[in-house]
Amino acid sequence: MIGDRWSLLIVRDAFDGVRRFGEFQRGLGVSKGILSTRLRELVARGVLETEPVSDESAYQDYVLTAKGRDLFPLIVALRQWGEDHCFGPAERHSALVENETGEPVGRLEVRSKSGRKLTPSETTVHKLSAQRRAAGRRGK
Amino acid sequence: MIGDRWSLLIVRDAFDGVRRFGEFQRGLGVSKGILSTRLRELVARGVLETEPVSDESAYQDYVLTAKGRDLFPLIVALRQWGEDHCFGPAERHSALVENETGEPVGRLEVRSKSGRKLTPSETTVHKLSAQRRAAGRRGK
DNA sequence: CCGTATCCATTCCGATACTG
DNA sequence: CAGTATCGGAATGGATACGG
Numbered sequence: 001m002i003g004d005r006w007s008l009l010i011v012r013d014a015f016d017g018v019r020r021f022g023e024f025q026r027g028l029g030v031s032k033g034i035l036s037t038r039l040r041e042l043v044a045r046g047v048l049e050t051e052p053v054s055d056e057s058a059y060q061d062y063v064l065t066a067k068g069r070d071l072f073p074l075i076v077a078l079r080q081w082g083e084d085h086c087f088g089p090a091e092r093h094s095a096l097v098e099n100e101t102g103e104p105v106g107r108l109e110v111r112s113k114s115g116r117k118l119t120p121s122e123t124t125v126h127k128l129s130a131q132r133r134a135a136g137r138r139g140k
Numbered sequence: 141m142i143g144d145r146w147s148l149l150i151v152r153d154a155f156d157g158v159r160r161f162g163e164f165q166r167g168l169g170v171s172k173g174i175l176s177t178r179l180r181e182l183v184a185r186g187v188l189e190t191e192p193v194s195d196e197s198a199y200q201d202y203v204l205t206a207k208g209r210d211l212f213p214l215i216v217a218l219r220q221w222g223e224d225h226c227f228g229p230a231e232r233h234s235a236l237v238e239n240e241t242g243e244p245v246g247r248l249e250v251r252s253k254s255g256r257k258l259t260p261s262e263t264t265v266h267k268l269s270a271q272r273r274a275a276g277r278r279g280k
Numbered sequence: 281c282c283g284t285a286t287c288c289a290t291t292c293c294g295a296t297a298c299t300g
Numbered sequence: 301c302a303g304t305a306t307c308g309g310a311a312t313g314g315a316t317a318c319g320g
Contacts, residue, residue, distance in 0.1 A: 001226060003145055004292075016265050021302055031294045036303060046225075058300085059302055064260075067225045072260045073248040074217035081214055085186075085207045086141060097266045098252045105263055106253045108213040112238045113246045120204075120212045123245055125156050126237045144312070161282055171314045176283060198320080199282055284319080291312070298305075 001045060002071075006030055006038050011047065011068060012075050019061035047071070077108050141185055142211075146170055146178050151187065151208060152215050159191075159201035187211070217248050 002008050009028055018024055025035050039062055042048040047068040050060040064071075076096065083092060096105050110118045142148050149168055158164055165175050179202055182188040187208040190200035204211075216236065223232060235244050250258045 003143075003148075005143055006293090008143075015260050025302095031296095032303070033295090033305080034293055037292095057301095069260055070221055070224060073250055074214065074221055076250050077214040077217045077248070081210055084210060092268060094265045094267050096263050098258060099262050099264055101252070102266070103253055105258060106251045106255070108217070108248060108250065110213055110216050110248065111246045112241070113243055115246070118238060118245060120155050120209055122239050123236050124239055125234050126242070127234050128232060146313090165282095171316095172283070173285080173315090174313055177312095197281095282320085284317105286317080287315090289312100289314085291310100293310075294308095296306085299303085300301100 002047070004038070006034060007042060007047075008071075008075070008078070010035075010038055010042065011064070011071055012079075014048065014062065014064050014068065015072065015075060019063060021059070021062070024062075042068075073108060076105065080108060142187070144178070146174060147182060147187075148211075148215070148218070150175075150178055150182065151204070151211055152219075154188065154202065154204050154208065155212065155215060159203060161199070161202070164202075182208075213248060216245065220248060 002011070006028065009030075010024055013024055013027055018027060021032075021035065021039070024030070024039070025032055028035075030038075039048065043050060043062070046065055048062045049065050051063050053059060053061050079096060083095075087093075097103060098105055110123070112118055142151070146168065149170075150164055153164055153167055158167060161175065161179070164170070164179070165172055168175075170178075179188065183190060183202070186205055188202045189205050191203050193199060193201050219236060223235075227233075237244050250263070252258055
């Protein structure tokens, strides 16, 4: 659904307030043809929607839907992982900060409903209805 | 780095305890050639590492490194988004639960360092060193 | 059981030219 | 500015056959 080279980058820029075709295009350095296709797919899949720009324009803006906004934790998770492991301190270009305080947002953590932090090995995927995938030994 | 069709699925299965080549192959239904390439890339990129299996085997296991384990929030974020928006209640196959209680893990949330939940519009990407991308109007 | 090698189809992408 | 059309090349993936 978002597993190509550009879709998630488009969504990320949308979170950053990018709305116009050319803005995505210049910001990402993607060719116009691909961008056109990706925007159309994201709209078709309900991640973005087109919105008539205020008064009189022949064109529209592309804005996140509720479904698209729900990708926020995913985008933040990917950003934090990239900052931690894919860039040295030298080439770190940006940080996600809280508007009010200007402080970087906290680290994403998987927690139980009671609020305890969970490590991967403290969780298990529980099958609801055995389907095709062999119920091979999983978890520990 | 993980932007192809299979890498993240391999990582997900690794979190679920999958370690062997054939186990990945049957579980995902991926062709052996692609799986071989992807595993080699993930090892080269430091997400997985090979580990000699206990006693006497010609082969190795593929296990997550620390870098790979740090993808846990990302995997959970993607899983939750998929459950919320890509499957109806009917075709929901599995749930990530806490081992001790059997209860589903809590929802991932972006929080400030002080613990307050943050919406996308309450955050801004702060540029550390202006680089190539036009400092176009961002955030609100 | 664990891969590699080969072949082929599909998808993805970038560059360019064109329309309104 | 906002796209569409076309082309060629690269990446991706599936199937199959083969070897340790």
